[in-house]
Amino acid sequence: MFGRFLPREISFFDFFEKHAALTIEAAQELVAQISKERNTLAETNRIKALEHEADNITHLCLEALHKTFITPIERDDIHHLISRMDDVTDCIDAVADCIVIYKITQMNPEVKQLAHILFSATQEIAVAVKGLRNMKNAAAIRESCTLINKFENEADSILRNAIGRLFDEEQDTRLIIKWKEIYETLEEATDRCEDVANVIESVILEYD
């Protein structure tokens, strides 16, 4: 798409920032759907469209990587960063799918909390990758990564309580199976945000 020679104005940082923006939008859409207590197929399709667009950015980024000789950060780091970022968007899409397939109509506090934490984590990813353009931002980038780790710990703690409560209170085993998967996929999405933070932290370590 960009041809063998990338136009000078297209940079890997553009790919990262565009991807991060799409992921925030997908997370925001998920929060909106969950707070509206319904998730129609049409609404899930918006998340799917964002996921496809993010997927496309990932492919273009990897294609550009193969055609570029000198990269602003290490080749492997570019590959890992965009791949891990794409995992986050895939997880968000998987949660939206679950809600539709399982015909979930009534939400609960835990799923809302998990979705909100995920949204916050995707916002910090955007802050961190924006910072990568200038390694003088290392301290601020590190702060965003620390926040993402904090969000992941919070999501983990909410998940544990949610699963415990589910087995204690829910009588319908089929609903236990459904909710368990929704909670776990939401929490996995914040795990994937932490993977992104880990790649970013290793990138800035090299420029310390």
Added chain:
Amino acid sequence: MFGRFLPREISFFDFFEKHAALTIEAAQELVAQISKERNTLAETNRIKALEHEADNITHLCLEALHKTFITPIERDDIHHLISRMDDVTDCIDAVADCIVIYKITQMNPEVKQLAHILFSATQEIAVAVKGLRNMKNAAAIRESCTLINKFENEADSILRNAIGRLFDEEQDTRLIIKWKEIYETLEEATDRCEDVANVIESVILEYD
């Protein structure tokens, strides 16, 4: 096994092609077992034997990689390609295991469709890795990779419908748990085929 110096006639492409042939055979065996509406332990053992043989090829390939200084494609790509190919075979074995452990005797349309798609995807993997011997085949290889992606999308769509129908129609929660795992592992096998296609696409990108 090959000693420090590999005989000239053993090449990495031989490992890829042999592995791909074993995986097709395992997928074919799975299709046959599923269409026969039964899966005895003896039949599963044939898949397990194929999986072990494929595993052995993987180890020999990695061992050869460590003992070879000049490789026909990038070292990392050889490592990723044979490892991702092995993941496919592991998944096929896991499906066969599930069917035996869960004592599944009656099959359904969805499981047959998923197994057939998986079989088709393994055939395209064989076409693609055979093509790697000559980078002039890049267009044909890319076509196989595109087909594998199409198969993965089909499998994903079948899985979603199958899970939906399972929760709507199956009254026995234990059977829901069993079938959910069989469907998901079959779909995961086509996901792993897509991972193989992604590695292959990145290999040919470098030779464009």
Added chain:
Amino acid sequence: MFGRFLPREISFFDFFEKHAALTIEAAQELVAQISKERNTLAETNRIKALEHEADNITHLCLEALHKTFITPIERDDIHHLISRMDDVTDCIDAVADCIVIYKITQMNPEVKQLAHILFSATQEIAVAVKGLRNMKNAAAIRESCTLINKFENEADSILRNAIGRLFDEEQDTRLIIKWKEIYETLEEATDRCEDVANVIESVILEYD
């Protein structure tokens, strides 16, 4: 923590050995808890503390890797080895969590066997990484790796029987869900031990 220049006495082998020791301790704690037929939150917290300490070692190791120009074994191998070792500890922690969240009080033979095999595998990891200090130990290291593979096969076989028995004998579907996850996470922990063995085997291949 170690600053830009690592003190001469800190080596990557120290990180590996310290991490392996913490993982043995976590596995041992898990065995003790399971044999005591109870797992209080206080006891799980000891495993969590060990997991956090192991996590910290992993971060220090990766930080040291980024600040070191000449490494005793290949950079990628150091990265993979400590990361895969950390996955083992994470799995042990996940099992302990499960037991608490699911309020499991009565243990069974399979869970005890799986925990014991896991403990044995972590001991062999310690033997293998200790051996890495001197490549003359290659034969002994390989023996530990073979043992770890054997343990993984044993765990896999116990898991299959345990799952089969669970679906045959357990009437409470909620308990099926709980035990299935505990068994699978324990078996996954030995899978992760095998991943560690695979990295170690590839390290010594290069020094053959």
